[in-house]
Amino acid sequence: MLSIKNLKASIAGKTILKGLDLTVNPGEVHAIMGPNGSGKSTLGYVLSGREAYIVEEGSILFEGVDLLTMDIEERALAGLFLAFQYPLEIPGVSNLEFLKAAVDAQREARGEPLMSSKEFLSAAREACKAVRLPTEFLKRGVNEGFSGGEKKRNDILQMLMLQPKLCILDETDSGLDIDALKLVADCVNSQRDAKRSFIVVTHYQRLLDYLKPDYVHVLSEGKIIKSGGPSLAPELEEQGYAWLARQPGEEKSL
Amino acid sequence: MTDQIEKAITREYEAGFTSSIESNTFEPGLNEEVIARLSAIKGEPQWMLDWRLKAFASWKKMPEPHWAHIDYSKIDFQAISYYSSPKSMDDKPKSLDEIDPELLATYEKLGIPLMEQQMLAGVAVDAVFDSVSVVTTFREKLKEAGVIFCSISEAIKEYPELVQKYLGSVVPRTDNYYAALNSAVFTDGSFVYVPKGVRCPMELSTYFRINEQNTGQFERTLVIADEGSHVSYLEGCSAPQRDENQLHAAVVELVALDDAQIKYSTVQNWYPGDEQGRGGIYNFVTKRAMCHKNAKVSWTQVETGSAITWKYPSCILRGDNSVGEFYSVALTRGRQQADTGTKMIHLGKNTRSTIISKGISAAQSNNSYRGLVKMMPTAEGARNYTQCDSLLIGDQCGAHTFPYIESRNPSAIVEHEATTSKVSDDQLFLCQQRGINSEKAVSMIVNGFCKEVFKQLPMEFAVEAGKLLEISLEGSVG
Ligand SMILES: Nc1ncnc2c1ncn2[C@@H]1O[C@H](COP(=O)(O)OP(=O)(O)O)[C@@H](O)[C@H]1O
């Protein structure tokens, strides 16, 4: 599904990712943990093609295609989805209108017939129910005046509607209460299948308890310094990241 | 990303074609003799010519105004032709079948079929091509209701009492430089009279088209809503793409007698000039309404065209309890300059006015709102609410707000709110990340921003206006 090799990327002339390797196979869930400022969000932006982020070296293949030759929209239409650490607002554009435009674009790209307004509306209502946002939220401006938690749930709602192939969730659990966190986890789990993959950036063990990722990686100073199975997460929770950073040699032996 | 926005807002002007129609066009130049010739061609009565000549005499003494927030090279009024008419109109056709098919094709290409059977049901159209009215549709049907809808030229001949009584009653001949010029040389335009207590059975609309080169268009519109009547009127405009600037100086007068309501909507899409600012229409327009007791006038405008727009549809709220409304969307891109807004003059007791202005500026354009709210000493209990929002696309454009408030009555309440926002790279990124291309994203954001105003347009045209903005922004993001 996704193969990142020796990725070096910078923003504003500062190199943030310093040789990152990551392979995600169809159906896998990868968790990425790591200290603040280590480049986790940067990775999401680089994958989605955001302009300000410059790839200096390395390669990214998405379903065998060179992702770096594609623009933001093409990547999105190819099935790459990013849930934002800080979701943005678009005042005046209703959630419904926004979703419809996105779903239409996706369907058009896949050569599928567009949904009728009625079909679409009932799908949107269904998705609202799944993320427990009242359907009135569909009429409000995109994230306009939403609370932090509502914004995160709205991102998940978009994910449910768009049915992407690769979902990158950047700290979607941050700032959520326990119930909301469980809800997000349930949504993600409901979307898991043999073809869909997830990269989940999180600081918390709790989300991973629900998600049971296939792999846990630690990103530090722009590199993955340690990868392991689900058992790595509790270890990190207990001991923090410092011990890893101090013993970079260990990553090979694990 | 800003580059992308820049690209998105440069687009082709879709109404920019020229029709090859033989015309009778005056030599450029302006003097008493030209005015007399113009008046004679139109077969006007003496009083009309006298009126024009008086206006011309005043105009000659007036200085050209330069106070608006716009910048343009001096206009040579002697280099303009003041009359142009399609040859086929020499013997005014009696019916649509007699009209030059090329003319009909022009309107059809603009999306305004003049054949009644093809038209939007419930919309009557007066089509003005250069200096003359080509056709007015649905006249018979309107006549049944007692509504007069014809060209102003015909009205001058057929309804002289109404014209003499009201022409210049709202915008006096000497009102301002361009109004004086218009009064001297106006060529055609629409005339509406709705009798007492009548609800006009259909939307009325006028479509103005400038085709001939180096001609000015000076149209004059007069709408009279008699006591207790209702009418909704819409005007649309376009012009071919040319390198030279062309002048359009219109005057619109609305008279809403006691308890009458007039809704006047404009969708203005004159040629805006190219990216370097070459060509385009100079749009200097005076629009004003006189509101008598309990009358209500709403101006709604969607302004996307013209190189320069200088326009302040206004209401004189003379009668007690009268209401004035102004809803405006002004979009500028390329090197367009718009200086637009409204004046609400409160004279009567408990008069109300609402102003909602939405300015969208893109590329290197400049968009100014200029509004005056005046509460006269007699305006006991009067109220105004003004909301001015600006949306910036890219970082080389300008938005300016000049609200003037003059309150001479302590019981009057004036409220003003203003906001400025930007279509941000972040917002575009979010849209693109969800698969929405940036053009669609910008147009969604702009349409969302204008919603409040679009709601005010007659249904048939709200969709059109939305589309127009979409076309206007096409190509604004790569
Ligand atoms: N626009 C920017 N300009 C300069 N530095 C940036 C910018 N965006 C992010 N950074 C820097 O990049 C580094 C990585 O940031 P980020 O990827 O957000 O880290 P994380 O998500 O792991 O907390 C940080 O040091 C941050 O300050």
Ligand SMILES: [Mg+2]
């Ligand atoms: Mg982050």
